[in-house]
Amino acid sequence: MASARSPSALLGTFRAASHRPATAWRQRCSYHSQEYTQPPPFPPAESAILTSALSHVPSYGFTADALRLGARDAGYMDVSTNLLPRGVFDLINYHLVTQRLALKSTVQFPSTGDQGKKLGTGAKVRTLTLARLRANEPLIHRWQEALAIMAQPSYASTSLAELARLADEIWYLAGDESVDSSWYTKRASLSAIYSATEVFMTQDKSKNFIETEQFLDSRLGDVMKMGGFIGALSEWADYTAHSAVNVLRSKGMRV
Numbered sequence: 001m002a003s004a005r006s007p008s009a010l011l012g013t014f015r016a017a018s019h020r021p022a023t024a025w026r027q028r029c030s031y032h033s034q035e036y037t038q039p040p041p042f043p044p045a046e047s048a049i050l051t052s053a054l055s056h057v058p059s060y061g062f063t064a065d066a067l068r069l070g071a072r073d074a075g076y077m078d079v080s081t082n083l084l085p086r087g088v089f090d091l092i093n094y095h096l097v098t099q100r101l102a103l104k105s106t107v108q109f110p111s112t113g114d115q116g117k118k119l120g121t122g123a124k125v126r127t128l129t130l131a132r133l134r135a136n137e138p139l140i141h142r143w144q145e146a147l148a149i150m151a152q153p154s155y156a157s158t159s160l161a162e163l164a165r166l167a168d169e170i171w172y173l174a175g176d177e178s179v180d181s182s183w184y185t186k187r188a189s190l191s192a193i194y195s196a197t198e199v200f201m202t203q204d205k206s207k208n209f210i211e212t213e214q215f216l217d218s219r220l221g222d223v224m225k226m227g228g229f230i231g232a233l234s235e236w237a238d239y240t241a242h243s244a245v246n247v248l249r250s251k252g253m254r255v
Contacts, residue, residue: 041097048074049081050094058138062088062145089155092146093162099135100166103173107131124174126220129194130213132166133201137209144202167191193219 042050053070060066067081067088084090107128109119136143150159167187176186196219201212 041101042094045074045076046084046090047094049076049084050091053091054095054139057091057142061142062092062149064088067091086155089149089158092149093158095139095146096159096162096166099132100162100169102135103128103132103169107173121174121176122220122224125170125190126216128170128173129190129197130216132170132194133197133212133216134209136198136201140201143198147199147202163191163195166194189223193223 040047049067049071051070052073053066055073056066056069060069064081064087067084068078070091071078071080081087086093109124109127111118139146149155164187167190170190171186176183178186193216197212197216200215201209204212204215206212
């Protein structure tokens with residue numbers, strides 16, 4: 001292991017990360033730009049600790065223990081984790097952000113589908129959504145812990161903003177070029193569908209999560225039968241919230 005680095009050496013780096021403007025989401029461009037290269041979302045030291053910490057989540061959960069072990073693996077002192085302004089939530093957020101950004105490189109579409117036809121936008125949305133869900137597989141037995149933390153008042157708005165970014169990313173990568181009001185309803189509906197499927201996945205014991213895949217297809221199918229992407233996000237959000245609470249209570253958590 002590399003010699004442990006003191007927290008004072010990291011203070012400036014972590015302070016810079018913890019004081020990002022709260023208006024960043026509101027100022028974000030509505031559409032991606034092929035010419036604009038975004039800077040890395042996390043400073044190197046923070047990224048090193050959180051990447052290492054994620055490898056300990058399957059055994060230790062989303063806990064301070066996982067963070068401390070991650071700091072040690074990355075060559076930092078245990079106390080360095082105190083410089084993460086939001087503690088364990090920073091670990092969850094790191095997973096959310098990095099897996100969202102990874103979709104661009106991990107999911108590639110052929111020029112034509114299985115039957116020689118060009119793959120449609122809807123099929124691409126399904127593929128991307130399923131790929132993002134499957135990125136949770138190594139941590140799925142711990143994901144209920146993450147959902148409970150994300151639902152806390154201090155982190156709920158940040159979690160919802162990241163969910164919105166995920167929906168936007170999926171539609172962009174799928175080739176959506178809408179410029180009317182459907183731009184908003186598509187993303188709101190996909191956010192609701194993703195969150196409901198994510199909750200379902202935490203309870204899925206089927207082989208290779210085939211029932212989660214079927215659940216996703218059913219929800220997407222319901223939307224298409226209604227003639228377009230629904231705008232009733234509040235109904236879906238209410239369903240998802242109650243599902244998450246019921247799941248956590250069934251595991252003995254006080255919610």
